[in-house]
Amino acid sequence: MNNKQDLKQVVNQALAEQKVPHVKLKKIGVDKVNVERLTKPSKETRQEYWGKGLTYAAIILIIALVVSIIGFIAVRGLSTFLQNHVNVFHFLTSTDWDPGEGKNYVGAAAMIVTSFAVTILAALVATPFAIAVALFMTEYSSKKGGHFLQTVMELLVGIPSVVYGFLGLTIIVPLIRNIFGGTGFGILSATLVLFVMVLPTITSLTVDSLNAVPNHYRQASAALGATHWQTIYKVVLRVAAPRIMTAVIFGMARAFGEALAVQMVIGNAVLMPYNLVSPSATLTSQLTSQMGNTVMGTLPNNALWSLALLLLIMALFFNFLVRFVGKKGQK
Amino acid sequence: MNAKTRDKVATAVIYALVSVVVVILFGIIGNILVSGVPHLSWHFLTSEASSYQAGGGVRDQLFNSLYLLVLTMIISLPIALGAAIYLAEYATDNWFTSLIRTTIEILSSLPSIVVGLFGYLLFVVQFGFGFSIISGALALTFFNLPTLTSNIEQAIAGVPQTQRDAGLALGLSNWKTIRGIVLPAALPGILTGVILSAGRIFGEAAALIYTAGQSGSTIDYSNWNPFSPTSFLNVMRPAETLAVHIWKVNTEGIIPDADIVSAATSALLIIVVILFNLGARALGNHLYRKLTAAKS
Amino acid sequence: MQDINEVKTHIKNFDPNDEILSTKNLSVFYGGTIQKLFNASLQFKKNSITALIGGSGSGKSTFLRSINRMNDKVAKITGEIWYHGLDINKSDINVYELRKNIGMVFQKPNPFPKSIRENIIYALKANGQKDKGQLDQIVEESLRAAALWDEVKDNLDKSALALSGGQQQRLCIARALAVKPEVILLDEPASALDPVSTSKLEDTLKQLRSDYTMIMVTHNMQQASRISDYTAFFHLGHVLEYDKTENIFTNPQGKITEDYIRGSFG
Numbered sequence: 001m002n003n004k005q006d007l008k009q010v011v012n013q014a015l016a017e018q019k020v021p022h023v024k025l026k027k028i029g030v031d032k033v034n035v036e037r038l039t040k041p042s043k044e045t046r047q048e049y050w051g052k053g054l055t056y057a058a059i060i061l062i063i064a065l066v067v068s069i070i071g072f073i074a075v076r077g078l079s080t081f082l083q084n085h086v087n088v089f090h091f092l093t094s095t096d097w098d099p100g101e102g103k104n105y106v107g108a109a110a111m112i113v114t115s116f117a118v119t120i121l122a123a124l125v126a127t128p129f130a131i132a133v134a135l136f137m138t139e140y141s142s143k144k145g146g147h148f149l150q151t152v153m154e155l156l157v158g159i160p161s162v163v164y165g166f167l168g169l170t171i172i173v174p175l176i177r178n179i180f181g182g183t184g185f186g187i188l189s190a191t192l193v194l195f196v197m198v199l200p201t202i203t204s205l206t207v208d209s210l211n212a213v214p215n216h217y218r219q220a221s222a223a224l225g226a227t228h229w230q231t232i233y234k235v236v237l238r239v240a241a242p243r244i245m246t247a248v249i250f251g252m253a254r255a256f257g258e259a260l261a262v263q264m265v266i267g268n269a270v271l272m273p274y275n276l277v278s279p280s281a282t283l284t285s286q287l288t289s290q291m292g293n294t295v296m297g298t299l300p301n302n303a304l305w306s307l308a309l310l311l312l313i314m315a316l317f318f319n320f321l322v323r324f325v326g327k328k329g330q331k
Numbered sequence: 332m333n334a335k336t337r338d339k340v341a342t343a344v345i346y347a348l349v350s351v352v353v354v355i356l357f358g359i360i361g362n363i364l365v366s367g368v369p370h371l372s373w374h375f376l377t378s379e380a381s382s383y384q385a386g387g388g389v390r391d392q393l394f395n396s397l398y399l400l401v402l403t404m405i406i407s408l409p410i411a412l413g414a415a416i417y418l419a420e421y422a423t424d425n426w427f428t429s430l431i432r433t434t435i436e437i438l439s440s441l442p443s444i445v446v447g448l449f450g451y452l453l454f455v456v457q458f459g460f461g462f463s464i465i466s467g468a469l470a471l472t473f474f475n476l477p478t479l480t481s482n483i484e485q486a487i488a489g490v491p492q493t494q495r496d497a498g499l500a501l502g503l504s505n506w507k508t509i510r511g512i513v514l515p516a517a518l519p520g521i522l523t524g525v526i527l528s529a530g531r532i533f534g535e536a537a538a539l540i541y542t543a544g545q546s547g548s549t550i551d552y553s554n555w556n557p558f559s560p561t562s563f564l565n566v567m568r569p570a571e572t573l574a575v576h577i578w579k580v581n582t583e584g585i586i587p588d589a590d591i592v593s594a595a596t597s598a599l600l601i602i603v604v605i606l607f608n609l610g611a612r613a614l615g616n617h618l619y620r621k622l623t624a625a626k627s
Numbered sequence: 628m629q630d631i632n633e634v635k636t637h638i639k640n641f642d643p644n645d646e647i648l649s650t651k652n653l654s655v656f657y658g659g660t661i662q663k664l665f666n667a668s669l670q671f672k673k674n675s676i677t678a679l680i681g682g683s684g685s686g687k688s689t690f691l692r693s694i695n696r697m698n699d700k701v702a703k704i705t706g707e708i709w710y711h712g713l714d715i716n717k718s719d720i721n722v723y724e725l726r727k728n729i730g731m732v733f734q735k736p737n738p739f740p741k742s743i744r745e746n747i748i749y750a751l752k753a754n755g756q757k758d759k760g761q762l763d764q765i766v767e768e769s770l771r772a773a774a775l776w777d778e779v780k781d782n783l784d785k786s787a788l789a790l791s792g793g794q795q796q797r798l799c800i801a802r803a804l805a806v807k808p809e810v811i812l813l814d815e816p817a818s819a820l821d822p823v824s825t826s827k828l829e830d831t832l833k834q835l836r837s838d839y840t841m842i843m844v845t846h847n848m849q850q851a852s853r854i855s856d857y858t859a860f861f862h863l864g865h866v867l868e869y870d871k872t873e874n875i876f877t878n879p880q881g882k883i884t885e886d887y888i889r890g891s892f893g
Contacts, residue, residue, distance in 0.1 A: 008877040033809055034672070035711045037724045043755075044504035044723035051506025052421055058413025059431055062480075065473060066434045069441065069449045076452065132348035140345065149349070152356045158604040160357065160534025162577045163597045167359060169581055170590060196355060227338035257442025259537040260578050269538050284537075289582070291448065291541055296456060308448050315440050424699075493737035497799070499697065501750035501806055502727035511753065512739055 007210045069313065077309025080106060080302040085309075091306065097270040099300040106303040108283070108310070110272040115282040117187050117273065118262065119255040122194035123248055127194075130202035130251075131237075131244065138210040139232055153200040161197065165264035168193040173265055186265030188276040193261050198251035205250055209243030222308060245325045253318035257311060259284035283307045360601070367598025370591050376599075380547070380576065385588040389596055391547050394563060395464070395570035400532050402468035407475045408525065414476075415483035420509055439477030446474050447538035455542060462569040466542025471575065474538045486520025487512045488515060519618035526611035530604045536574035544569035545579050559610065573600055631863050639870045639878040640670060647673040647812060648694070648729075649842050653706035653716075655689050655698065663689045665864045666706070671857075676832065676841045677874065678851035681861030682887065685857075687844045690861070691812050694730040694842070695854060696722045702872045727754075729866045730808035734815040736795035738787035738802070743770075743779055746798060747805045765805050773801035774831040793824020803842075804835075811835075813843040826838060829854050848891040852876050 080086050086106050094107020133153070137146040171191050177184030213236050221231040237244070266281025268289050287307055294301035359443040374388060382385030414435075450470030454460045490513045498508030547570055550563045571579065577596050580589040586612070592613040643649075648671045655664040664686040671677055679687040692698045694708060696715070699722070708716045715725055738746050747769055748762045756762060764784065770776040775797040779790070787798055798818060803811055813832075817825040832841060833854055845851050851858055852872060858870040860879075868875060868884045879885040 030372070033711050033728050034724075035713060038711075038713055038715065038721055038728075039719060040724075042724055043720055044502070044507065045721060047504040047506045051416075051504070051509065055413040055417035055421060058410045059417050061410055061430065061475060062414055062438065063434050065476075066438050068453070069438075069473070072452050129348050129352055132345045134351055135345055137347045140342070149353075152353060154608060155360065155605065156356055158534075158601075158608055160536070160574050160600050160604065161361065162536045162574045163534070163600060166577055166581055166593050166597055167362065170593075171362070196359070199352065226524065228336045229338040229341040230334060231342070253440055257440075257444070259442065259444035260540075264578070264581060275580055284442065287444055287448065288537070288540070291451075292545075305448075308445055310494065311442055311445050315442060315445070319437055319440050325346055330810060491737075493733060493735055494739065496697065496731075496733055496749075497737040497739065497802075500695065500726055500731035500733070501802065502723045502725075503750055503753055504723055507753055511749065516740055 032066065048268055056271065073305065073308050076302065076305035077312075078306075080299065080306040084302060086299075086303075091140045095272045099303040104299070106299070106306070108303075108307060110270055111281050111283050111286055111307065112310070114187060114266070114273055114280045115256060115284070118190040118266075118282060121191040122198055122255045123196045123252045125191065126202055127248055128198045130199055130206055130247070133199075133203045134206035134210055135232060137207055139228070139236065148265050153203055156196065156200040161258060162262040162264075164193050164197055165261035168261060168265040171227050176277060182277050183267060183279055184277070185265060185279045186275075186277040187266070188274055189265040190262045190282070191276075193265055194255045194258060197258060198255050201254050202247045202251040205247030206240075206244050209240040209247060212243065213239045242328060244323055246322050249318055249321050249325065253315065253322075256314055256318070257284065259288045263288045270326060276308060283311050287311070341505065344501055360561040363594065363597050363601050367594040367601075368598070368602055370595035371598055375474045375595055380571075380592075381586055383585050384595060385586060385591075387586060387588075387592060389573060389592070389599070392571055392573045392576045392596070393599070394549065394550075395543070396533055396554075396572040397569065398563075398575070399464060399467055399471060399539075399572060400529055401463065403475060403532055404525065404529065406468060407472040407479055410472075411476055411479035411483055412521075414480045415487055416509060418480070419484045419487040420505065420513070435477045435480060438473070439481075443474050443537040444468055447541050449473070450538065452543040460567065461569045462542065462544030464543055464570045465566040467539050467572075468495060468566070470542040471532050473533060474535060475528055475532055478531065479524060482519050482524025482528065483517075485519040486524060489520055490516045519615045522618065523611045523615040526607050526614065530607035530611075533607070534574050534604055536572070536578050539572060539575050540578065543572065543575070545575055545583075547571045562570055631865055634862075634865070634867060634883065636866065637868045637870065637884075638668065638866060643670075643671055645672050646670040646709070649709045650690075650694070650708065650775075651707040652854065653690065653693060653704065653708065655686070655693055656703040656705075657701065658692070659703070663702070663864055664693070667866045669859055669866060669869055671770055671842060673840055673854040676836055676843060676854055677857040677859065678855035679842065679859050679861060680774075680843045680848065680851050680887075683846070684863070685861035686864040687859075687861040688814055689864075691814055691842060691844050692731075694810075694812060695726050695731055697726075697731065727806050728808055729810040730803035730806055730810060731812040732799050732814065732816050735791055735819050736799055736884060737747060738790070738795050738798050739757075740786065742784045743787050743790070744783040747802050750802070750806055761852060762832065769801040769805040770798075772831075772835060772880055773797045774805050774827060774834070775801055791824070793820045793827060796820060796824070796828060800828075800831060804839075808839070810840045810842065813841060815844050815846065817845070817847065825850070846889060846891075860887065862887070 007116065080091070081088055086104060091106055091108055092112065093109050094105070095110045096105040096107040097110065098105040133149060137149050141149070168189055172189045173184035175184070175185070176189055217235050217239060218231055222236045226234065262282055264286035266282060266285050268281050268285055269279040270281045270286065271279070273280040287304055291304055294304060344394055376393060377390050378388030378390060380392065418428070418431065422431070437620050447470050450466055450473065454466035454469055455462060460466045461571070487493065494512055494516060495508055498512045499505070503511070548568050549561060551561040552563045553560040556562050557566065559565060560568065573596050580586060580592055586592065649669065651668050653664060653667040654662060656662050667690055679691060681687050683841070689698065693704050698704060704716060706716065707714045713720070739749060741749065744766050747766050751762060751765065754852065767776060770779065775794060778794060787795065790798060817828050820828060830849065832843070835841065855872045857870070858872045858875040860867050860875065862883055867881050868879065878890060879888055
């Protein structure tokens, strides 16, 4: 038991070092424990009750708000079908839009098609740029370059949508008119305006997705002798693909719901677009320009609320899609 | 094409696309500033808008924009703060929390025109507020809540758990710990979030055209009685903001100098938004340094 | 490898009159099913320092944080904690009052981003104490008790974050003392400190022993042997041995305890 003897020596030495003079406490010291108070509610209990209650109230308010937005718009939007007995199928597929006096022409197909057209085209144009910028920020540039582009993107986000609309109206529309003839208003102009507007959205989410790719993937790929681009294309982009998808959907949601900028350059004619430079109208542009010209409770007004309901449903759908793709990406 | 060449081509393409984006941004900012700033005169900022002649200003629109911004913040900040505290501090990982998060995501994904139309239905029509500043401020609140809430929540969640532990171990309630320790520590982040969302509110128009209205009434800046219909403080009067003004003069306006007015107003909007952005960053950094300063 | 549940434990029991706090069959579950502590039953003697030792994941910190209910939000805790004739693990216990009696100092120094003075009086002001003169006296005495007074007395309004790590930790002790607790829980209070700061901190704790009861988690064996009166050895969520520090270190009863202590002393 020699080892135990060793231990004893070390420990005894340590114990000997414990002798330290004691400071007498007068003001602080130990409070006598009040056992009563341990079982009774105190000021803290009440604070907790109020604090939790207040924050809870804020949450309930937000939930109530969202429920009533959906409720109000649904009730208004459905009255076209329930009160005015318009056929839903007709609403979605007909291109006759003239809900004025006595006529039941409420076919929204032209606006639906235009809305989807500008959304999809804007996403198609913006995505390559967004991925390039995101790759540049995460895989290529120095810290300084990344920071610079970050600022560029933040500035693009900060520009109000009416300013984009105004620029579209004064720069893009005349440009298109000069190149393709016609008025210059139409899907192409709207696409170009929306392209710049959704670019920062898609870019910043893509940057997040690329940053989430673990670094050892890149190192492993480089160690196998892959070129920088091979690593990016075969490894980084593959891993990040589901989240890049989500980024694109977010961008499309923003494009689909954008109202004023589109309304200023689309031409506002409820016609089925026959090419990219013919005047047309989206759901949002029609709502923006016509809501003030109709009387509450009449069919022309109800029909507009139906368009709003459609917008709302699409927003919910994009939301669902983001979750769906996100979940699939996690698997 | 071998791997090396492909690598070079890809790099070139990426650099080209990035350059295009940078050129676009500078084109946009440059265009607005060059065409707008020369017309940003004192006269422009301090005179009334004209309805059919050239030479109008944006005095009322500028004031309305600021007034709406302040009112919106007053209404939305307490709600967003409460919701953010709940999510960051009290929420546990259960179905109710995910319901809240889903709800907030839905609210943030709603197009602002839809939010504006809801405000129109509820406040302008149902409650009979008419086109008014208060209707506009409430619609902007709905538009602002999700972003502001998540900004504040992130700022609060960024405060280290050890700070909460310290407060709780001293016998403070959760609420006192949050109010006295967590919130002050999160203040730089919260302020940055507030200023950034202020920029968004300042430029928003779609949510306002059917709530605050598209035209202003005669305003008397010396009338401090908020209940008087001509007072600049009256929240029941219709009000056109800078952003709505740009839209209005371009789509329905008949003034001959619409382009000039729009350009100048756009420049004004952009300058204010950039100032907000820079201000948010500077203030955040300043407060952060002050809070963690070695010497104070 | 022997099943941990069948290892013979060696737990010393005191006369209940000497104890200030005791646990009975305390078990802690994380995420509903993962058990981190198994039926810990320990008595703690008044005005003594008890060291909780053991490897990482042995459940010693979990045990400590359960005593003043700091784990309530993240874990389910079953069993009893007796304190002044009350089972303080019951849901009707006012945890805020409890924590004023059972204070805590953490592994990483966590002063508030406020001045030194404000750090100490913050909780007192929250409790409604307003008298400036009295608060000043408390600031001085708690800083003296934490052996920090001489170093900071001229800079009480300086930010606490400007102090060194060791000073910050002693400030955290002073802050805990100002609330007048009876028991102080210390969760590896010296693990983030350099040797000089550690020895200062240990001196401070030794000075406080005659007034307070301290329970301290440490993985530094030398430290445990230097300052503690009693030592409990935790292993994989079980308390295997509990006795006077002297006995545990010089004459461990169990094989696992002996191996651990020998290995740690190197």
